[in-house]
Amino acid sequence: MNLQSSDFELFGIPSQFAQDRAAIDARWKDLQREAHPDKFAAQGAAAQRIAMQWSVRINEAYQRLKDPLKRAAYLCELNGAPVNAENNTAMPAVFLMQQMEWRESLDEAQTSDDLEAIGAQVAQARKETMQKCGLLLDVNHDFAGAVQQVRALMFIERFASDVDARLDQMDTAVRGQ
Secondary structure (H helix, E strand, O other), rough: OOOOOOHHHHHHHOOOOOOHHHHHHHHHHHHHHHOOHHHHHHHHHHHHHHHHHHHHHHHHHHHHHHHHHHHHHHHHHHOOOOOOOOOOOOHHHHHHHHHHHHHHHHHHHOOOHHHHHHHHEEEEEEEEHHHHHHHHHHHHHHHHHHHHHHHHHHHHHHHHHHHHHHHHHHHHHHHHH
């Protein structure tokens, strides 16, 4: 193993967006077993420190690979198209209008049915955006184009969290009555 390897190389999987989550999970467990610091106790403190570094590196890679959004952003970055979401928030007007409509709907939602309907729209948008990401990354190898979809997914994920939070608030209020 090489600390400089990409996450994909480290896990021995193809460098692509489409992945089998169960295979990533299984490989993570195998790698953690191989690098567990306790396995190196007889070899001394230095060997255990190196094993700990490997364990941390494996966990970092796992966190990126298991999450489709993080995996997409990582693929873009590996291929010279960093997302730079903190510096670049420009999005197409159509997408921004959709976000505004969702926000208004969320503000006006009165019932859990209203919120679940919004959640369904968001889930559909997420699914479509994921499919576009897969096409751009794995088929077209258009990493710069995929950056726009990754940023859209970031917006969608954040909004989905807001919808879930409102649902939780509503459930708490109903239980408290």
